[in-house]
Amino acid sequence: MNDLLSVRNLKTSFMTRAGEVQSVRGVSFNVQAGDVIGIVGESGSGKSVTAKSIIGLIQPPGKIIDGQVIFNGLNLASMSDKELRRIRGNEISMIFQDPMTSLNPVIRVGKQLIEVIRRHRKLDKHAARQRAIELLREVGIPSPEQRIDQYPHEFSGGMRQRVMIAMALSCNPQLLIADEPTTALDVTIQAQILGLMKQLKERTNTAILLITHDLGVVAQVCTRVIVMYGGLIMEEGTVEEIFEHPRHPYTQGLLKSIPRVTSGGRQRLSTIEGTPPDLLDPPSGCPFMERCPHAGDICKTMPHYANFNEEHRALCWLYEPAEGNDAKWREGDTT
Known part of the structure; x- marks a missing residue:
């Protein structure tokens, strides 16, 4: 099946007086018609910048440094603003946060x-x-x-x-990008808006990129999940794989931080200690190294993606490639 959208090694930076802020540092993923993909991660992980880069809404001092954004066979990253205006709002639409x-x-x-x-x-x-x-x-x-x-x-x-x-x-877009579309709305209105997006997908087979902090929303409406951190994709997979078998320690930390209804009374929420990396001077290795409970010397070098199947991958040294497309824990499964 041909991809509706193919983002290849996308790099977007902002040239500031303090230096180059490398907001997106080599992001690649594919979107097919009818996909509903949730992009999650902490603030500053590169979610919104990735979305705006796709439709050419990065303004100076921001700039796409490298990569391709292939939509219906056309490289949007190389188009002029005039050419993009014919696509924005027509074939690709975006719902902004506020x-x-x-x-x-x-x-x-x-x-x-x-x-x-x-x-x-x-x-x-x-x-x-x-x-x-x-x-x-x-x-x-x-x-x-x-x-x-x-x-x-x-x-x-x-x-x-x-x-x-x-x-x-x-204009019945082929791709809808929704950046935090339910932020600051009460749960009743949130459910109605998510229902509208579901109806759109079912009626017109529109693909949806949903940027959100709310993992509950992702579980409810998405088919696939992209987990971003430090301007990179840490993990990507189906909703079932990400929620039932998270592989990257960052993904596991995000899921453990969700409050759960239990019969044991009060519970202490799990937290991820530390702070996100400074993208003015991003680490040469894994961006999650300073906050990861499994970090070792090897993490000072950027890991490769471990592919668990055609849809599930994680950027982590905890896995060693095995035969074929499989991967395994180095230090035992902690999921």
Whole structure:
């Protein structure tokens, strides 16, 4: 099966007065139509920068240093901004983390939505307005005929996020990138928005890249998981593999930090000691070395990916390649 998106050795840096911040340091992964991939990791791990690099939204002092972003056979990383504008919002859409800063506060919601539709679908004003009303109805906004003429401040946070989703879906994109789409929303609205994304995937076979800190959301909606840390992919696999058989110590630490309902009363949450690496001067070896309970001298050298099967891999020296595609623990399985 051909990949819809193939990210190959992507490197993105920010040139600051203090030096080069290497935010993404060689990320590679593939996305197929219908995939729902969760990208997780601590703040500063490179999740959002990776997403923005894919659609060419890195602004100076940021710059893509190396790598390819192949979408439908085209290398987006080598395209001009004018060429990318024909793809952004049309074939690839993005839902940003804060809808209030993504929507223009002095322009009516309907006008902003209609502008996107007319730009990519070449409809007249009346047809575009009807399409906008239909989209607002699809995402669950009541009385869309009236709400379309209101301003963003007249919508709640959940409703503004629904508007952003309607805007992202307006052109039936092949790839939807959602950057923390449920942040700061209550659990009821969160469930509704995740349901909308599921419906989109089922109805149009749209691929979704979901950037989030919430592993519960990942378990609920995703088919695959990418775990990032220090600008690199630490582990990648199906949801079942990551949650049931996590291989990288960082992934294991993230999962242990999730509160669990137990019959034993109160419990102490597990933490990952230490702080993320300084990407102004990233380590030459494993970026998780200083916080890893298994670290040794060999970790001062960058590990290779250990492949457990075609979909599951981990960037860790705890594994030695065995015959074929298998890998094994050096010091015993601690999962």
